[in-house]
Amino acid sequence: MSDPISPYHKPGFYDEALAKGRHRDIVGGRWEETGLIQMQILLNAGLEPHHQFLDIGAGSLRLGCRLVPYLLPNHYWATDLSGALLRRGYEMELADKTRLSPDHLIEDANFAFPALPDTITHAMAFAVFTHLPLAHLAHGLARIRAAFRALDWVMFTVFVAPDDQFDQPFRQPDGVVTHPGRAPWHHRLGDVLRTAQAAGFHPETLPTELPRGQLLIRATPTISG
Numbered sequence: 001m002s003d004p005i006s007p008y009h010k011p012g013f014y015d016e017a018l019a020k021g022r023h024r025d026i027v028g029g030r031w032e033e034t035g036l037i038q039m040q041i042l043l044n045a046g047l048e049p050h051h052q053f054l055d056i057g058a059g060s061l062r063l064g065c066r067l068v069p070y071l072l073p074n075h076y077w078a079t080d081l082s083g084a085l086l087r088r089g090y091e092m093e094l095a096d097k098t099r100l101s102p103d104h105l106i107e108d109a110n111f112a113f114p115a116l117p118d119t120i121t122h123a124m125a126f127a128v129f130t131h132l133p134l135a136h137l138a139h140g141l142a143r144i145r146a147a148f149r150a151l152d153w154v155m156f157t158v159f160v161a162p163d164d165q166f167d168q169p170f171r172q173p174d175g176v177v178t179h180p181g182r183a184p185w186h187h188r189l190g191d192v193l194r195t196a197q198a199a200g201f202h203p204e205t206l207p208t209e210l211p212r213g214q215l216l217i218r219a220t221p222t223i224s225g
């Protein structure tokens, strides 16, 4: 049997980890630091309480537990490969549950975005495409572009490796080793930017330093004619 594309795709992964109470570890730990960094990125980028925000691959709401209190009630939506993980985050991490209806948490294995409104204005996929091959980034971005016509931007993170070291394991600035053919995946920056352009976005790399050496990209929809 071939290897799963990421640890998240291993059969039984979520059941086992959730049974052990490890909803924070599943998303990589570093709970406070990573949640705060994501919040700071969004505030610096001008996210306002009336915006409609989609957290793609939101996990156990490491960002959501901070963002839900900032946004107007029910202006936050979350998708993830695991609905159980989203619900555990909601139960354990969301202080004021009156601000978010549980039907805003949506299990979604392949960027289908079922039951999401097309009024989403801003989105983030933090540490999600770092676990996926380039074809999944292409598919995910194309789906985002098609589903959300009111989108101002989507931010996402990837790992990149220099072109001349792409074919081998690569040590990222804060130590994590990424790979060209298995998770955590690295890509060539040029391929990531071309993929975003082909999906109908203008991509920009942002200078923010992120945990584990991820690269932050803001993709703004290009005007279609």
Ligand SMILES: C[S@@+](CC[C@H](N)C(=O)[O-])C[C@H]1O[C@@H](n2cnc3c(N)ncnc32)[C@H](O)[C@@H]1O
Pocket (backbone or CB within 6 Å): 008, 026, 027, 028, 034, 056, 057, 058, 059, 060, 061, 062, 063, 079, 080, 081, 082, 085, 108, 109, 110, 111, 125, 126, 127, 128, 131
């Ligand atoms: C490293 S965690 C990051 C979670 C969250 N974005 C955060 O920063 O706290 C990666 C998340 O991506 C989710 N995931 C992996 N593959 C996915 C896919 N194809 N579609 C949606 N979510 C996915 C996992 O379940 C996990 O919650």
